[in-house]
Amino acid sequence: MLLILTVIVSACGGNSGGNSGESSGSNDSGGKSVKITFLNSKSEIQQQLADAAKQFTAANPGIEVEVITTSQSQSPVEKATSLYSAGTPATLAMLDAGDIAKFKDKAADLSSEKWVKDLAQPNELDGKTIAFPFAIEGYGFIYNKAVVDKAAGGKFDPATVNSTSSLEDLFKKIETSGSAPLIIGSMDWSLGNHFLALTYAAQPEGDVNKYLESLKSGEAKLADNAAFKGLMDTFDVMKKYNKGKNDPMAVTYEQSSAAVAKGEAAITFNGNWLITEMQKSNPTGEFGFIPVPVSNNASDKANTSLAIGATKQVFIDKEKSSEQQQAAAKKFLDWLVYDQAGQDFLVNKANVIPAFKNITLQPTNSLAKAIVEYNNAGKSIPFAGNDVPGDHWKVLGASMQKYLVDKSDRAALAAEVEDYWKNVK
Template structure:
């Protein structure tokens, strides 16, 4: 295992353009726990300047539902260290994006004290966020993320995604130690699928989750445009000048997706393949792969605590020299902001204490690295990464083999609208031309 030194963390972030889940989400998965914050605002009349001894309750809106239990336990640990502060963790619902959930809480006049959003959505709440520019941890960030020259959010995680594989399965299929670098074209990926199938194992399961298909898989086409960056290509989409049906990255990505569909263990009923099913199949060795991100490790370890996993990049062509064919998507995907509109001064101070606890206290650091299984975004945290997927993401970045986590730059409803379009393509209810048209129409509607 490798330590996250200051230099390594700078490298981790060197290819990340911070502007930006899903949930899973989430980048991550959709939430399974739904509760409503209670008494979030406390006694407004009793609000003082935030005395260390003032009894106060704060709420945290967590948009990484796969770590809901761990986040709740972290809140309890924090409260043990600061007995005057009570912490309640709430989550996005299965049918709501983090932005929708946060917006509904604000509309009800009862927002969370601390809200976790995808990086691209932070700016939408800039007028409601507390200025954190003077916090000590700001100097520990490997990369600054500023809005209007101010730090208004706390980077929670560095994450990445691609084709997750079970190392034991692919070692057995390849007759030795499997090297993911050997799969650097669509044709080679198809040949690997054939070998896995001949060994009597399901090559892969494609999860039908809209957040995965929309904000992660489709977004690879935004991040692999050779003549422009993600933001530049999004502007081309908005202007209606993308001509996706003739776009080489878009078509190359869908060529790979077509191969994946052909070897999908759930192709008889692709919309029935859910997050838990695909994860469990890979963890148990019933399937070799699934498309997802390093946040999946928590779910994988539930089914196989001893399992080891890695990433194969999603190829977009049959050109071995294409950078994208050897690279995984990486970005600072989740950020906390502290409410400045409804929270009392005491709640705001308590929220700041929680963020400091994550960065500077052993229990907080342990939660990030060992419990939440994320790559932390702070130079001072030098705990060893303890899971195979985080280690794999880190190694791709250190080798300069990463593309931008383009889902960080899309609107809050992108995962739902275009995730649904991708679901239709997955289920053969729409052809490539129809998919391209739906994507173009979506972007032209964005102002």
Template sequence: MKKFNRALVLMMTLALVIVAAACGNSNNENASGGSASASSANAKEVKITFLNSKGADIQAKLEAAAATFKKANPNIAISIISTGDGQSPVEMASTLYASGTAPALIMLDAGDISKFQDKAADLSNEKWVADMAQPNQIAGKTLAFPFSIEGYGLIYNKAVVDKAVGGTFDPAAINTTSSLEELFNKIQATGVNPLLIGSMDWSLGNHFLALAYAAQPDGDVVNYLNGLKAGTEKIADNTAFQGLMNTFDVMKKYNAGKKDPLAVTYEKSAAAVAKGEAAMTFNGNWMYLELQKSNPTGEFGFIPVPVGNQAGDKANSAIAIGATKQVIVDKTQNSEAQQAAAKKFLEWIVYDAEGQDFLVNQVGVIPAFKNITLQPKDSLAVSIKAYNDAGKSIAFAGNYVPGDHWKVLGASMQKYLAGKSDVAELASDIQNYWKTAK
């Protein structure tokens, strides 16, 4: 996700709605057999739309996959549209539903599936359900297709950090806030900036801050968030939150962008790490495609974000991992033929060799299906898989928060990053948010 001018986002959204409306009208005609003057070939074609909420990171690859799929399924045409940068999937999907042009396939953040459960087709009987690595149910039904397993932490440039430690760096050596600062000092001694923090609200709000939710001793994110909603949990007094913010203070101290921290974009942070101008940044494995633009052959990995100085705490050695982006099939504004076409595309991704290649090799996704034996090739995906296989993972807590969490509390984190608030004010913002969270 990257920031856009709000007016531009509104213009883009309107344009997409108009395009989707055209597709929707065409969809209805094709689904019912088309006009009398249409050729028999066109009359049989089913047109559907796929809303991609991973944006530019995979847009071109997804369009290419739709074209490849059409070669094997000439009577199904898939149009790919995308959310605007700075626009949440919920906002875009809601706009399209309101206009009567809901896509057949809608990619949402995992935490937002329940908001659309009355519009989502029941996928419980689809072939791929039996091959999911983990159950994915709401109210006893499988309503969404798990598109990707993702994770995040401190992304580091291996060549830069190896040089700083005088050998092969072992990320397991960083398991406390103190050991992280020691590493920053070693990197700085080589003349390289230790860190560049991206200012994106979605990253700070739904990823970094959410580590405090995931790092609770019992690992029960839902129970902790329910406590925040009820007011029985006080974030300011929470050990994991306090430790996480202590780590963030250390990160701010060594941040190469601290003179103008809110000017550091997704692209800038990725380019700095890829070029070796900064040793690391905070983000997820989806950043690999952006890193490749500046360093196609670079090797990168993950260091967990410590939440304290107790080396034995699991959260200090674990990466947040989860099935993040998930896809529903709309049953309210798409015909049965369109729904069938959408389901066929999802099955193609899981079982067709070209579909699997798209998922794993083209967009670097760690598949959520046991039958897919392709191994990720990009170094960030390999790193995430290694943590996951070793049981060194905590919940991707952003999957459990409301759709506006990243904007509201992401803005609060930006204030803290910029030195415009203190930890007490941040804690107050978090507590107040959860009082009224839906």
């Protein structure tokens, strides 16, 4: 009996799994079931991603995928760092593109994966592919077509807005038609990593990193920069016509989305990811994009272009994740690219534009279609938020919020931006 008991205890305790997430079971990965975690930093698709994980598990019974998310007060890089500090990193971590380099020593080399050959554009760091581009995204002014068409007295052509003054003319027409021209969301990530980052993307030479290096060295003077001054001229016009100007910081992501979706406001500043939230208020609504002007010169490329890029990137942890977990994670990424259900999740459920040539599904929502049209027409500038540090949105997003509520002037904002970059290591 003692011998039998010893054998039973040994069998039960021989593979506790620890942080590996592995347990006994039966599948195609050596007879063990595997649990992997996916850190999701696109909160608007949390439910869709959780549903996709269940679909994947149903097709791959030996692999369980748990989706975890970041809180509104925590950036993706902070969440990933805290998980590593706790010794429990996510198997798959979705971060902003600019933060992948911080984890390059912890990321598995994915260069030999099948999907690398199907990338629309190379996605390398130091000559290796260590991250999976989850989506192509873009942003600018999102407008409700029905509301703006009414104000324009016919079908509105977004190309007619190619300067700050023509943008204000449109705001006046919308106001005259009886609608609020604009509502500004107060989110720090939107104001910091998207709106302010247009300054970096709109530099004449078009080299974002070169300009950021000049900010780090103290050579660049933001207060004298034409793109910054023009962009803030546009922001001043936005503040003037803001539906929420009596209490700007009270306007949330959800409120700005619903206002435009319902036609309570004609325009807001955001990206194509907003469509998931907008469809909650108006499932059949048609929306479009207007580029954000950075000058009164109609020939400036930035005035007729959207910021577009491969934004969210996913890396696989190799530091704490077992070989079985890494293999399961790779299988999940393959499922997204090559399985019909995975492709359907990306394009139709998550409403993202895939970064892979083999995916022929075309986006059906109006915002994604507009991004594709601008991109195919060559009307794009860099998604500069991909090139900034993980705390940029918090620090300089707060600076933009102060400017939004008139607690700071343009000189103070410029000084805070310059000080931030001088202290970036």
